[in-house]
Amino acid sequence: QKEVEQNSGPLSVPEGAIASLNCTYSDRGSQSFFWYRQYSGKSPELIMFIYSNGDKEDGRFTAQLNKASQYVSLLIRDSQPSDSATYLCAVGNNDMRFGAGTRLTVKP
C-alpha cells in the first residue's frame, strides 16, 4: 500500500465548476497535510496546509481533513483554466511524503 494515494486522473471540469481532489494516507501518526500545485516543467508550489480536522478556506481553495478516515481533500471553487496543473498531496510525520498527483484540466 502506498503511503499517500491520489487518483492520477486526469480530472476534467468545465470553467466555473468545483474541482474536488482527494487523497488518502496510511500513517495514522501523520500530523501535517499539504496541497501543492505543479505546472508542467515547473517545481511544486504550496497552495494550502492543514493541521486540524475540519475545513480550512483560502480564497477559492478549501482543504478538508478527516484524520479518523485518513482522508484529506482539496476543493477548488470557480475553477479557471489557469488552475490546470497537477495537484500533489503531501503528508508529514517527521518527513514529508507525496502522492503521485492528480492531473486537473479546466476546460474553457
Next chain:
Amino acid sequence: KAGVTQTPRYLIKTRGQQVTLSCSPISGHRSVSWYQQTPGQGLQFLFEYFSETQRNKGNFPGRFSGRQFSNSRSEMNVSTLELGDSALYLCASSLGDGNYNSPLHFGNGTRLTVT
C-alpha cells in the same frame, strides 16, 4: 526574500560517474529536503537535513548521500551513476522546527540525465 536556489539546472553524465548537486535554502530556513521526481514514481523522498544533521532518510541506496553546511546550504551526491538515476532532483527548504512539519518551499530543480 530570495527563494531556494539549486545549481546546476541541467547535468548530463555518463554511467559510473558521480555528481554533486547544490541547494541554497531560503534565508532563515534550517531544514533542507531532497526529492527525486520521475514520471513513473512521482516525488520520492531522499533525505532531510536540519542543523547539519541528517534527520530523516528515504529508501534510496547508499549511492545517494548528502550533507548540510553551517550556513544551511546543502549538497547531494550520487556516486556510480545508473541510467535509472535520470530524474529531476528537487531541493526544498523549510523552517524545520516546531511540532508540525512546516511547509516546503521548492527550488527549480536540477535535471540530471545519465547516458
